[in-house]
Amino acid sequence: MRTIAIMNQKGGCGKTTTTINLGACLAFLEKKVLVVDLDPQAHATLGLGLNPGDYSKSIYDLLMGRENAPMAIEQVIIHLNENLSLLPSEIMLSAAEPILLQRDHREQYLAGVLGQIQDRYEFIIIDCPPNIGILTFNALFVCTEAIIPIESGLFSLHGLAKLLDTINIVNLRRADKIAVTALATMFDRRTRIAHESLDELKKYMAGNVFETLINFNIKLKEASSLGKPISDYAMNSTGFDDYLSLAREVLLLKKQSRARKKEEQEFIRPVITKDGVVFTYYSPKANKVYVVADFNDWKTSDTPMENVDGTGVWQTIVPLPSGRYEYKFFVDGQWVSDPDNPNKIENEYGENSYIEIK
Numbered sequence: 001m002r003t004i005a006i007m008n009q010k011g012g013c014g015k016t017t018t019t020i021n022l023g024a025c026l027a028f029l030e031k032k033v034l035v036v037d038l039d040p041q042a043h044a045t046l047g048l049g050l051n052p053g054d055y056s057k058s059i060y061d062l063l064m065g066r067e068n069a070p071m072a073i074e075q076v077i078i079h080l081n082e083n084l085s086l087l088p089s090e091i092m093l094s095a096a097e098p099i100l101l102q103r104d105h106r107e108q109y110l111a112g113v114l115g116q117i118q119d120r121y122e123f124i125i126i127d128c129p130p131n132i133g134i135l136t137f138n139a140l141f142v143c144t145e146a147i148i149p150i151e152s153g154l155f156s157l158h159g160l161a162k163l164l165d166t167i168n169i170v171n172l173r174r175a176d177k178i179a180v181t182a183l184a185t186m187f188d189r190r191t192r193i194a195h196e197s198l199d200e201l202k203k204y205m206a207g208n209v210f211e212t213l214i215n216f217n218i219k220l221k222e223a224s225s226l227g228k229p230i231s232d233y234a235m236n237s238t239g240f241d242d243y244l245s246l247a248r249e250v251l252l253l254k255k256q257s258r259a260r261k262k263e264e265q266e267f268i269r270p271v272i273t274k275d276g277v278v279f280t281y282y283s284p285k286a287n288k289v290y291v292v293a294d295f296n297d298w299k300t301s302d303t304p305m306e307n308v309d310g311t312g313v314w315q316t317i318v319p320l321p322s323g324r325y326e327y328k329f330f331v332d333g334q335w336v337s338d339p340d341n342p343n344k345i346e347n348e349y350g351e352n353s354y355i356e357i358k
Contacts, residue, residue, distance in 0.1 A: 005143040007128040014185035019127035024229030025247035027083035037089035044127040045088040049227035110138035133309040152194040185214040276319035284312030293327030326352040
């Protein structure tokens with residue numbers, strides 16, 4: 001079984017449209033598919049023809065079920081046709097995040113839910129929330145692959161470094177790595193910016209981009225507004241042709257062949273962006289984390305890090321000129337070198353991590 005997380009914290013990139021139509025086109029090709037709507041906005045649920053009140057249970061009930069008496073997933077799954085099923089969402093799912101954050105193994109709850117039906121589907125397609133929170137972490141810990149839809153336009157790569165860094169954090173804690181592939185969406189062949197942004201995307205992702213392009217097509221918007229996948233609404237449209245092509249390309253991919261070797265797939269940490277250096281440290285139980293370095297005269301309280309959405313991923317961006325910098329993390333009063341940066345240097349006090357900016 002292949003579990004694919006469709007994710008991007010940037011809105012308007014075609015994330016939910018891709019979830020719905022990739023799932024529907026895989027089902028059209030006679031594959032057993034379960035769409036999991038993990039977004040509290042429930043757009044994938046609406047886009048597959050269900051409205052609030054049409055169903056009594058959702059993914060919220062499964063995630064919040066009592067540990068000693070978990071709800072059976074079959075009580076929630078809605079069978080849309082012979083090959084396509086849905087695990088619906090609802091606005092109450094937004095209340096699940098603060099509850100999960102108080103629990104142990106908070107990132108494993110979705111894996112526990114989907115473990116009930118591991119052999120019943122060939123594909124599980126997860127529509128992630130448009131943010132990097134604990135629900136997205138749950139998707140990352142259960143998926144085998146991730147597809148990142150990227151709109152073809154100005155600022156299309158904005159936020160991609162943070163998303164890839166988050167995936168890398170999860171990969172460091174998994175035995176098998178998530179295969180990550182970008183998908184160019186809303187592509188307008190008539191514009192120069194679309195072609196330029198596609199070239200930039202291919203460079204940024206080191207070629208890990210689908211050959212299929214999802215062209216801008218009004219039929220896709222019409223289908224979503226009517227609660228239908230494009231395969232049920234307009235099979236003679238460019239939108240259907242594109243998503244059917246994507247489904248066939250996904251079928252041709254073998255996770256093992258598309259996943260790069262560990263040392264090639266991991267992104268060098270910290271990440272250097274145009275806005276500065278993104279320092280990241282993962283510690284769900286930490287209360288305070290700081291970057292302490294030669295660039296802030298080793299002052300333990302000058303550069304605090306933020307716990308991103310309470311996920312335990314601590315980050316901060318520091319604008320730095322070219323040069324070499326030594327640093328450590330100061331975690332609840334304890335000095336810690338960067339466990340995800342292989343670049344280390346010994347000194348009389350122990351070991352520092354370092355980064356070089358060219």
